[in-house]
Amino acid sequence: MTTPNKQVLLASRPQGRVTEDNFRIVEAPIGRPAAGEVLVRNEWLSLDPYMRGRMSEAKSYVPPVQLGEVMVGQTVGEVIESQDARFKPGDKVLTPLGWQLYGVARGKELTPIDVNRAPASYYLGVLGMPGLTAWLGLSEIGQPKPGETVVVSAASGAVGSVVGQLAKIAGCRAVGIAGGKAKCEYVVRELGFDACIDYRAGKLLPELRQACPKGVDVDFENVGGEILDTLLSIMNPFSRIVLCGLIADYDVSEPHGYKKLRSVLVNRIRMQGMIVFDWKHRYGEALQALAGHLAAGKLKYRESVVHGLDNAPRGLIALLKGEHFGKQLVKLD
């Protein structure tokens, strides 16, 4: 193979907002698989908000990326060479290989994907971690009942767009929160939410009250900060908050001070943090449900693609600023 490998390394930890200086792009040799290992050429790299967390030193549910290491991330790619009997060249697989063109993984780290069921990139989105997050978080913690109102922030994103559509399928009123008029129009017109509020318009509370005349029963929270604090004012008794992301806090040095926690007490709210990896034993069930809705045309899905590994840092920065639409991907070849 003459094409060299290329990698994006974490060069420095962001102070506040992520900048391109936090990354370093290097050439590297293409590894060779040892026994039990597989060499994969990555085709798609997923960009996700959790990556911001891994760039920081702060304690999280998994260790941070170390300086000089390849940035973490899921990819889908093609098997080039295999020393694991379960895989052969040409197979399409889901990998944890991160921000690089080629990588060597242990066979047991790879998941085969069926490109006849859905395009390869879907396994990074609606049929991947974001879709699983939406399905499992909503059913396990949100527990929406028909007639209830479900609010989801980052509603046009990879997770939020699925949450709202699943809420509609469950017979709920689905209300999105997104940044900007274009996203809100997309969320209502294309995804079929009942309403979507542009938080940048600065009238979040009155618009939420109007969009949720019966209060809020489930908040699927991807953003946090002022949005969560505002929602706490209109949560119903016995409502649920799925705490899935706090992207508003990722890019600031000083975390938001939440003023409305008393609502959790007064309204007997159940607020629960979630990480999709805790539910690996239920991925099969969730995937089957998601694939079924997709096949039935009940799950609309959109991708936002940047081209080339060199543009991955810019893609993540755009994602963290909320400039993307739907699932953010990097096309690698």
Added chain:
Amino acid sequence: MTTPNKQVLLASRPQGRVTEDNFRIVEAPIGRPAAGEVLVRNEWLSLDPYMRGRMSEAKSYVPPVQLGEVMVGQTVGEVIESQDARFKPGDKVLTPLGWQLYGVARGKELTPIDVNRAPASYYLGVLGMPGLTAWLGLSEIGQPKPGETVVVSAASGAVGSVVGQLAKIAGCRAVGIAGGKAKCEYVVRELGFDACIDYRAGKLLPELRQACPKGVDVDFENVGGEILDTLLSIMNPFSRIVLCGLIADYDVSEPHGYKKLRSVLVNRIRMQGMIVFDWKHRYGEALQALAGHLAAGKLKYRESVVHGLDNAPRGLIALLKGEHFGKQLVKLD
């Protein structure tokens, strides 16, 4: 009856801390029971932190006390005259009659109490709302498992003292947080907690780390504010927070800004607000368990008594400042 009735009314809403000016003591006629009603002479009045909430206009789970109304509260007393076949003069009953010497209640608002099982005042404490709150909050939301660490704030109070002892009975490490050295000594030496931290000493985080070497699995939160924010730093993955009281926020005009909410996400914490009234259908089960522990000598219990209705405002103010020990009561006759 020649003794006139006496009542404590809400005279004004507190701005920040409660003061004696917020109350007005008046004489009033003693009512006569109509059909289905019962006249009760109150013997004990319970003082509880929730009363602070009812003095404010802010939305809560029940309407606030109106200006000029008798302050809300539970009492135990003796039936003087009854127009309800279920009660006869001399019966001891638990009532919602509030801050007054005599009152008329509908029979269905009264609960008979068995003074052979425990002293009458216990039905306002360990066998009353505080005990039920401790038992139901801990078992329903806290769900402590043997070997886990349970932290409870306001540990020497009516609820906290029971929570910690129930945690010990459940095979857990029980760590209290209380204000002042005397309370901490009481919590450890008399109540049998494994440790108790004096938050007023200003070293809450390092002392909590030392007292909870395996982190915190259950926080039974009665106080909130800095205490809850600090606890969020050392909660374990999959831990539970029973949000029972936010007394730190009651007496200040500007609520605390909670900075550590990210811990709920990262550690997949379940935080849930509770009001004991939601579990009325389980009171019987809880009471039986509490009475059993009490009879077995496993539940130590202490009362802090002020004498005379005139002193009830001072008693509540002391309670809100944390100057009491154990269950705060007013002896009325």
